[in-house]
Amino acid sequence: MSTKDNPSESGRRNFFKLAAAGSLGALMASTPLKKVLAQVQDPEKPATNIADALKIPKTETSMPGKFPGKVVKVFDAQSVVEDKPVKTAAYQMLSDAMLQLTGAATLSEAWLMFVQPHEKIGLKLNPIGGKLLSSSHEVVQSVIEQLLEAGIPKENIVLWDRREFQLHEAGFTADAYPGIAITGTEKKDADGSYYNKEGKLYSEEMIDKDWFYFADVDGEYDDYTLPYMVNAGKYSYFTKILTQDLDKIINIPILKNAGSSITLCLKNLGYGVITNTGRLHAKLWGDTSAEVCCFPPVRDKVVLNVVDGLRGCYQGGPGANPQYICNYNTLLVGTDAVAVDRIGYDIVLKKRIEEGIQQEDSPRGRQFMEYAAQLGLGEADIEKIDLVEVIK
Amino acid sequence: MKNTLILFLFLFAGNCFAQQPFVLRDDVLPDITSVNTRLFDKDGLWGYINGGADLYLEYGFEQVTVFDIKAGGIDYKADVYRMASPEAAFGIFSISRFKCQESARITPDDCLTPYQYIAAKGNFYFSISNSSGSPEAQVHLLAIAGNLLEQIENLSIEKPSLFNYEMLGPHLSGLKYISGQLGMQNGFVRWEPLFQQSKNYTAWIMPVKQDGSIFYVALVDFSDSADMETFMQKNGLTASNGLNQVVGNKIYTLFIKQNNRLVLTEGVIPESLRDYLEKF
Structure with missing residues (x-):
C-alpha cells in the first residue's frame, strides 16, 4: 500500500501539527468538545493525549460509521449444538444481519458498502480465551466466505490480533485458513523466541512510533513480561498492522463480561491495537477502551463490528473460565461500536442477573460507553439505539 | 509416557x-x-x-x-x-x-x-x-x-468465628473474602458502589437466604480508623450500633468493634442475629 493510498497519512500529519499547536483555540467553541475536554481534564485521572486525537477532523469513514446508532441482533437457538457453534447457522445469521443492517438487496452489495476488492481488510479477532472462548471459527469463516463471495480476493484478507501466537493457539493457523494472512504485533519465531538474532524484539518492528497513546502512568516490566508489552514507559504505540498494512477493519470480538462491565468492540480495539497496556488497566481501564478508538487509525478504519455471541461468558471474563461460559446463540452487527457494546452489555447483564451474579445494573459498568459517546464515537443511550431483532 | x-x-x-x-x-x-x-x-x-x-x-x-x-x-x-x-x-x-x-x-x-x-x-x-x-x-x-x-501441607484457612453462629453456619459455602476493588467487582458487585472509594480493607461477606428473603452479613477490617470513618461518611452511615439505617432503598445495620473492625449487614436481619452480632 503506497503512502498515497494510506488513509492515515493525512491524519498523521494533522495529528502532529495540531499536537504541536497546543492550544485548543477555536475548537473549544464546540459545546460537545467542551464537555469532552472537561472530562479529559478530570484531575482525578492521569492525563492523556486524547485532546490531540480529537482535534483531527473526522472523515466519511470515521466511527460511528455508515449506520450510527443501529444494531442488528440475530438470535438462533440452533446456532450452538452440544456447546459447538454450527457453521451453517452462523453463516445465515451473519447474512440476515448484514441485509438488515444495510437494507441492501444482496449480500454482496451489503459487504461492498464497507469494503472494496482492492483494499486490505483486517479481521480483528479476540483469541485471548484460547480454544475455549475465542472468536469462533464458525463466525470468522462465515465473514471470510461472504467477503470472498462479494469479490474480495483472499490475499487481501488478514486475520490479526495483538499476539500472533495466541491466534495460533486458538486454531487460526495457516493450515486452517490457507491463503489468508495471519499476523500479530507480538510474535515468536519457530524456536519460541521473541527476540531476533540481534537481540531485538520482533514486535519492535511491528510498531509505528508515529502514532501513540500517551497516558501519565508509567509501565515497568521485567524481561519476561516485556515481550508481551513491547515497550515500557508512558507511551503506547499503535501497531503497524493497523496504521500501515490495513485499509479497513472488521472487528470480531466475543460476547464477554469484564467484572460487571463487558469486553466487546471498544475494548477489543482499545487494548488490541497498542503496546504497553499493562499500566492502563488500574486507572484508565474504561478510558483507554474509548480514547484509543478516537485515534484516526482506529476511528477511520473500523467499518464494521460483528460480535460473536454464539458462545460467550457472563463472569470470569475476559479469560476463559469454563463454568461461566454459556451459549448466547446471538450475533450482533453494526457499524456503531458504542451502540453494539451497549446492546451487548444488556445481554450480559441479563444473564448475570439470571444467574445470580448480580442483582441489578451497576452504572459503573456502562461508564466507558457513555464516555465513548461523549467522545463522538457512537450512541450509548439505549433509548436512542435503533435495535433490529431477528429471531430465527 | x-x-x-x-x-x-x-x-x-x-x-x-x-x-x-x-x-x-x-x-x-x-x-x-x-x-x-x-x-x-x-x-x-x-x-x-x-x-x-x-x-x-x-x-x-x-x-x-x-x-x-x-x-x-x-x-x-x-x-x-x-x-x-x-x-x-x-x-x-x-x-x-x-x-x-x-x-x-x-x-x-x-x-x-x-x-x-x-x-x-x-x-x-x-x-x-x-x-x-x-x-x-x-x-x-x-x-x-x-x-x-496431596503434595501440599494441609493448612486450611481459619474463617472468622463470627460465621460459626448456628444461623450462619449452613451458609458458609457462600462466604466470600474480598480485599479490594477488583475482588468486589468480580465477587460481590452488589457492594461495589459501597466500597468504591475505600482502600486498605478486607471483607468477609456472607449472603444468607432464609425463609424466602435474603440478607448479607459482613465482617470488614479497615487499616485505620480514618478509613473506616471515611467509608461510613461516603455512604451516609452513622456509628449507631445495631440500629437499622436506611440509605436509598436499602437497610444497613452497623456494629462497630475494636481495632477498626465493622460488622455490617444489609437487609432485614432476625432479632436473634442482631443480638449475636451486637455481642460478638
Missing part, C-alpha cells in the same frame, strides 16, 4: 517454607500424550492471563505453575497459584466458586463443575479445567487435582 514426571518446581507449601519437588505422576491419567509446564511469577502474570492478572495481584500473588496436559484426545490445564496468604488463596476461590456440582470432594474448600475443578488449600489456589465437559473428563479433573493437592 513411561517415566514419572518430576518437575523441579520448588513450591513453598503454605507457611512452612519447605521446598518440595512438584511431581505429576505419569499414571495420573490414562493415555497422556504430552505435558507442558510453565511458570510465571509476579511480573510474568501479565504475560499469562493479561488483564485477568490484576485480580490476582490485588489479592497478593506470588507464582503460578501451569500444566498443559493432553490425554485421550482431551486438553486439560492445571493452574496452581501460590498466593501471599491462605486468605488470598481462599479469596480467589471464594469469588470463583459458582454452581458447584459437588463441594468438599478432595479438600474442604473445593468446587467441581463439568469443565473445571477449583480449590483453595493453604496458600494455593487451584484451577483445573478440561475442554470436553464429559463425565469421563470430570473424573480426570479430580485425578489431576488429587495428585496436586
Whole structure:
C-alpha cells in the first residue's frame, strides 16, 4: 500500500501539527468538545493525549460509521449444538444481519458498502480465551466466505490480533485458513523466541512510533513480561498492522463480561491495537477502551463490528473460565461500536442477573460507553439505539 | 509416557517454607500424550492471563505453575497459584466458586463443575479445567487435582468465628473474602458502589437466604480508623450500633468493634442475629 493510498497519512500529519499547536483555540467553541475536554481534564485521572486525537477532523469513514446508532441482533437457538457453534447457522445469521443492517438487496452489495476488492481488510479477532472462548471459527469463516463471495480476493484478507501466537493457539493457523494472512504485533519465531538474532524484539518492528497513546502512568516490566508489552514507559504505540498494512477493519470480538462491565468492540480495539497496556488497566481501564478508538487509525478504519455471541461468558471474563461460559446463540452487527457494546452489555447483564451474579445494573459498568459517546464515537443511550431483532 | 514426571518446581507449601519437588505422576491419567509446564511469577502474570492478572495481584500473588496436559484426545490445564496468604488463596476461590456440582470432594474448600475443578488449600489456589465437559473428563479433573493437592501441607484457612453462629453456619459455602476493588467487582458487585472509594480493607461477606428473603452479613477490617470513618461518611452511615439505617432503598445495620473492625449487614436481619452480632 503506497503512502498515497494510506488513509492515515493525512491524519498523521494533522495529528502532529495540531499536537504541536497546543492550544485548543477555536475548537473549544464546540459545546460537545467542551464537555469532552472537561472530562479529559478530570484531575482525578492521569492525563492523556486524547485532546490531540480529537482535534483531527473526522472523515466519511470515521466511527460511528455508515449506520450510527443501529444494531442488528440475530438470535438462533440452533446456532450452538452440544456447546459447538454450527457453521451453517452462523453463516445465515451473519447474512440476515448484514441485509438488515444495510437494507441492501444482496449480500454482496451489503459487504461492498464497507469494503472494496482492492483494499486490505483486517479481521480483528479476540483469541485471548484460547480454544475455549475465542472468536469462533464458525463466525470468522462465515465473514471470510461472504467477503470472498462479494469479490474480495483472499490475499487481501488478514486475520490479526495483538499476539500472533495466541491466534495460533486458538486454531487460526495457516493450515486452517490457507491463503489468508495471519499476523500479530507480538510474535515468536519457530524456536519460541521473541527476540531476533540481534537481540531485538520482533514486535519492535511491528510498531509505528508515529502514532501513540500517551497516558501519565508509567509501565515497568521485567524481561519476561516485556515481550508481551513491547515497550515500557508512558507511551503506547499503535501497531503497524493497523496504521500501515490495513485499509479497513472488521472487528470480531466475543460476547464477554469484564467484572460487571463487558469486553466487546471498544475494548477489543482499545487494548488490541497498542503496546504497553499493562499500566492502563488500574486507572484508565474504561478510558483507554474509548480514547484509543478516537485515534484516526482506529476511528477511520473500523467499518464494521460483528460480535460473536454464539458462545460467550457472563463472569470470569475476559479469560476463559469454563463454568461461566454459556451459549448466547446471538450475533450482533453494526457499524456503531458504542451502540453494539451497549446492546451487548444488556445481554450480559441479563444473564448475570439470571444467574445470580448480580442483582441489578451497576452504572459503573456502562461508564466507558457513555464516555465513548461523549467522545463522538457512537450512541450509548439505549433509548436512542435503533435495535433490529431477528429471531430465527 | 513411561517415566514419572518430576518437575523441579520448588513450591513453598503454605507457611512452612519447605521446598518440595512438584511431581505429576505419569499414571495420573490414562493415555497422556504430552505435558507442558510453565511458570510465571509476579511480573510474568501479565504475560499469562493479561488483564485477568490484576485480580490476582490485588489479592497478593506470588507464582503460578501451569500444566498443559493432553490425554485421550482431551486438553486439560492445571493452574496452581501460590498466593501471599491462605486468605488470598481462599479469596480467589471464594469469588470463583459458582454452581458447584459437588463441594468438599478432595479438600474442604473445593468446587467441581463439568469443565473445571477449583480449590483453595493453604496458600494455593487451584484451577483445573478440561475442554470436553464429559463425565469421563470430570473424573480426570479430580485425578489431576488429587495428585496436586496431596503434595501440599494441609493448612486450611481459619474463617472468622463470627460465621460459626448456628444461623450462619449452613451458609458458609457462600462466604466470600474480598480485599479490594477488583475482588468486589468480580465477587460481590452488589457492594461495589459501597466500597468504591475505600482502600486498605478486607471483607468477609456472607449472603444468607432464609425463609424466602435474603440478607448479607459482613465482617470488614479497615487499616485505620480514618478509613473506616471515611467509608461510613461516603455512604451516609452513622456509628449507631445495631440500629437499622436506611440509605436509598436499602437497610444497613452497623456494629462497630475494636481495632477498626465493622460488622455490617444489609437487609432485614432476625432479632436473634442482631443480638449475636451486637455481642460478638
